[in-house]
Amino acid sequence: MLAHPAKLGYRMPAEWEPHAATWLAWPHHVGDWPGKFEPIPWVYAEIIRALAKHERVELIVQNAAAARQAQKILERADAWSENVRIHRWPTNRVWLRDSGCIFLRYGAMPGEKPIADQLQAAARYLIGMGQGLIHPEHAGAHKASRAEKGSKKRKDSSGSVALKFRFNAWAKYSNWRYDEKIGSLMAEAANAEEVRPVAMGERIVLEGGSIDVNGYGSILTTEECLLAKEQQRNPHMVRAHYERAFADYLGAPHTIWLGRGISGDDTHGHVDDLARFISKGTVVTMVEPNSKDVNHAPLLANLRRLQAARDQDGKQLTVAEIPMPQPVVFERRRLPASYANFYIANGVVLAPVFNRPNDRIALDTLAHLFPTRDIVPIYSGDFIWGFGAMHCMTQQQPA
Numbered sequence: 001m002l003a004h005p006a007k008l009g010y011r012m013p014a015e016w017e018p019h020a021a022t023w024l025a026w027p028h029h030v031g032d033w034p035g036k037f038e039p040i041p042w043v044y045a046e047i048i049r050a051l052a053k054h055e056r057v058e059l060i061v062q063n064a065a066a067a068r069q070a071q072k073i074l075e076r077a078d079a080w081s082e083n084v085r086i087h088r089w090p091t092n093r094v095w096l097r098d099s100g101c102i103f104l105r106y107g108a109m110p111g112e113k114p115i116a117d118q119l120q121a122a123a124r125y126l127i128g129m130g131q132g133l134i135h136p137e138h139a140g141a142h143k144a145s146r147a148e149k150g151s152k153k154r155k156d157s158s159g160s161v162a163l164k165f166r167f168n169a170w171a172k173y174s175n176w177r178y179d180e181k182i183g184s185l186m187a188e189a190a191n192a193e194e195v196r197p198v199a200m201g202e203r204i205v206l207e208g209g210s211i212d213v214n215g216y217g218s219i220l221t222t223e224e225c226l227l228a229k230e231q232q233r234n235p236h237m238v239r240a241h242y243e244r245a246f247a248d249y250l251g252a253p254h255t256i257w258l259g260r261g262i263s264g265d266d267t268h269g270h271v272d273d274l275a276r277f278i279s280k281g282t283v284v285t286m287v288e289p290n291s292k293d294v295n296h297a298p299l300l301a302n303l304r305r306l307q308a309a310r311d312q313d314g315k316q317l318t319v320a321e322i323p324m325p326q327p328v329v330f331e332r333r334r335l336p337a338s339y340a341n342f343y344i345a346n347g348v349v350l351a352p353v354f355n356r357p358n359d360r361i362a363l364d365t366l367a368h369l370f371p372t373r374d375i376v377p378i379y380s381g382d383f384i385w386g387f388g389a390m391h392c393m394t395q396q397q398p399a
Helices: 040-052 064-076 117-122 136-150 177-189 239-250 296-308 359-369
Strands: 019-025 056-061 084-088 102-106 126-128 133-135 161-163 193-195 218-222 254-258 275-279 282-287 318-323 343-345 348-353 374-379 395-398
Touching (some): 019 040, 019 343, 040 056, 040 064, 040 348, 040 374, 056 064, 102 395, 161 177, 177 193, 218 239, 218 275, 239 254, 254 296, 282 296, 282 359, 296 318, 318 359, 348 359
Parallel strands (some): 019 056, 056 084, 161 193, 218 254, 282 318, 348 374
Antiparallel strands (some): 126 133, 275 282, 343 348
């Protein structure tokens, strides 16, 4: 019998649950930051220095020469440590939140009783390569072959599953073929079984930035990204298909749909610029106080949806509001600057700031919401010219 990961007790954990590592890809594509590339590696050094104090950093570089250059910059910035591990794999871009795999975790949700014994046994089942399903009949031979390979190549013992959705550069750009392979390489390096999700007999295109989970069964996403005809990822899928996929593959049967994203977002509505779970029943969301601003109406509509929404237990959400940064414009283009694009790691939250008056409000709010973590501001005024920030560039590997 074939079964989806969630049926066997796997789920996508919340970002604030313990990490084994954070995955990053070293910047190299000058075209992502035309005219502003020079400071970008130094922003990376700041990020890696903050992360490596709390967890391992799995750093992907283009080749041996890029590895030497990255290490040189990290050493100069006092960011190099034994907690940084380098992988030499070519990439098109650095946005691993979208191109990388999504690691699942086996077991009960935080604070809940362990799942049934039969599911513990099922955790040893083989993940059917290319099928998006777990097949119990082939586990023995597959595990033996993995053990033989493992004796020749160092791997982690994460015991996890990695979802490898298709990646097509947000249905917008043509250079994505290296990035399409990255998720599989990450899964292999982490010793995680790879699952390729399907719907209606076709593989699913899904970016990590288009979803956000609380680890208890709820998921945030947007209609603009997943249901619109523009930059359409999955023409074969409708709302019900996505909700079924979230339940089957992510262990998130309760979907909360928001509407439109922010101006300047080239992903066409990623939720990680809008609203984020920060606990089981609490969501932080962006608002735009200026009624004349282009983001005012869509963010107000999203706020109202969240205020009316219920969590997986039927309880009303607690909604914390953060005002958008005052507009960040470069070469007469409005950039997708948002404080919602923070990243939660072990003991720390990396928060994008833009040298705007609302930076202080955002940092104070995050400090209140995450009292046990350090809030580390990362200047992203140049970085956002690449249309992404802290959350877009990172991918967590659960402990």
